[in-house]
Amino acid sequence: MPNASIYWHLPLLLILVSLVYSAVRSDDWNTILRGTLRWALYMLLMFMAPVFLILWFFSEIAPRWW
Amino acid sequence: MARRLAELALVERSKTMRLRWHFTSVVAMICWRYSPADLGERMGHPELTAETMTTSTTPEKLSSTERYPDLLAGLLSLAVPGLGQVWQGWRWRYPSRLLKGLVLLVVLHGMFFYGQALGQWKNVFLPQYQQAMGEEFRVLNVRMPDWLANVYWRPAYALQFWMGITAWPAIWNYCFPESKLFANRLGEVVYQPSPGAAGPQVNRWEREQKIKEFHRDINQIQLRPDMGKRWDLGLLYTMLAGVLNLLVIYEAYAGPFERSERRESRVPLVPGAQQATT
Numbered sequence: 001m002p003n004a005s006i007y008w009h010l011p012l013l014l015i016l017v018s019l020v021y022s023a024v025r026s027d028d029w030n031t032i033l034r035g036t037l038r039w040a041l042y043m044l045l046m047f048m049a050p051v052f053l054i055l056w057f058f059s060e061i062a063p064r065w066w
Numbered sequence: 067m068a069r070r071l072a073e074l075a076l077v078e079r080s081k082t083m084r085l086r087w088h089f090t091s092v093v094a095m096i097c098w099r100y101s102p103a104d105l106g107e108r109m110g111h112p113e114l115t116a117e118t119m120t121t122s123t124t125p126e127k128l129s130s131t132e133r134y135p136d137l138l139a140g141l142l143s144l145a146v147p148g149l150g151q152v153w154q155g156w157r158w159r160y161p162s163r164l165l166k167g168l169v170l171l172v173v174l175h176g177m178f179f180y181g182q183a184l185g186q187w188k189n190v191f192l193p194q195y196q197q198a199m200g201e202e203f204r205v206l207n208v209r210m211p212d213w214l215a216n217v218y219w220r221p222a223y224a225l226q227f228w229m230g231i232t233a234w235p236a237i238w239n240y241c242f243p244e245s246k247l248f249a250n251r252l253g254e255v256v257y258q259p260s261p262g263a264a265g266p267q268v269n270r271w272e273r274e275q276k277i278k279e280f281h282r283d284i285n286q287i288q289l290r291p292d293m294g295k296r297w298d299l300g301l302l303y304t305m306l307a308g309v310l311n312l313l314v315i316y317e318a319y320a321g322p323f324e325r326s327e328r329r330e331s332r333v334p335l336v337p338g339a340q341q342a343t344t
Contacts, residue, residue, distance in 0.1 A: 028162065
């Protein structure tokens with residue numbers, strides 16, 4: 001299953017990108033850590049989840065209709 | 067551990083009534099900042115609070131407009147991601163900024179090297195396609211310069227470049243293919259060579275053969291059953307690290323992006339110290 005394992009990199013990338021982005025916004029570590037969590041959740045819910053739902057719809061649900 | 071470091075900071079402080087600025091003090095101050103509020107009281111020194119222990123008695127209280135823009139820090143972060151912030155934290159006696167620089171340094175280098183490892187250490191290079199393939203890349207019928215055409219054919223390097231000195235050996239191998247600077251004792255080039263780059267005595271046919279050999283090697287790696295999509299993932303990690311470092315470079319040069327932090331006329335030496343006392 002070499003392809004399945006790559007998806008474990010997604011949350012890691014999400015956290016790292018959020019951490020760096022939050023770190024360049026502030027010097028206060030409380031703000032940085034809160035920002036990391038906020039941006040990670042935001043990207044997860046507002047970007048990755050919709051993409052997952054769209055792909056899931058067209059691969060699982062839509063073929064049953066057509 | 068935290069208690070021991072706090073004691074060390076206490077010794078430093080009692081010796082000179084001023085925190086000496088070396089590594090132990092910095093780590094101790096950070097530990098103290100995040101230790102229980104009554105740690106000083108428990109140690110028999112109620113006067114020591116998060117504010118007194120994390121604020122130097124001789125602070126360099128500069129306003130944000132005096133601190134930034136900081137060209138030197140920007141250049142340091144360009145060379146080594148996070149080093150500009152470390153330098154600023156050290157110079158301004160600003161532990162949280164120093165810690166931030168260290169974290170950025172570790173995170174970005176971790177991403178870059180992990181990406182290289184996923185790509186079998188063969189995904190950071192700048193080829194000499196235009197010189198070697200005998201084809202001229204033109205835009206509006208104007209011949210592109212060699213370096214631009216090669217970056218055009220290897221756009222990933224345009225992003226990887228911003229990782230600094232860890233990515234720059236590729237430029238050295240591109241410009242000086244016969245140099246053995248990044249070689250081991252046997253004279254073999256350890257850092258991946260630039261495909262197509264060869265000395266003047268090598269003819270075009272040999273260059274083309276080198277490029278074909280390189281591509282064959284790369285394709286074999288990607289087609290290995292255990293690789294899956296790791297090649298692409300490795301490329302993503304290395305490119306992402308370079309792009310994120312662009313943010314870090316600008317932050318070192320111009321300061322934190324948060325507007326409220328820029329507006330403050332007097333930046334506290336340790337953000338959060340005031341919150342701890344209130």
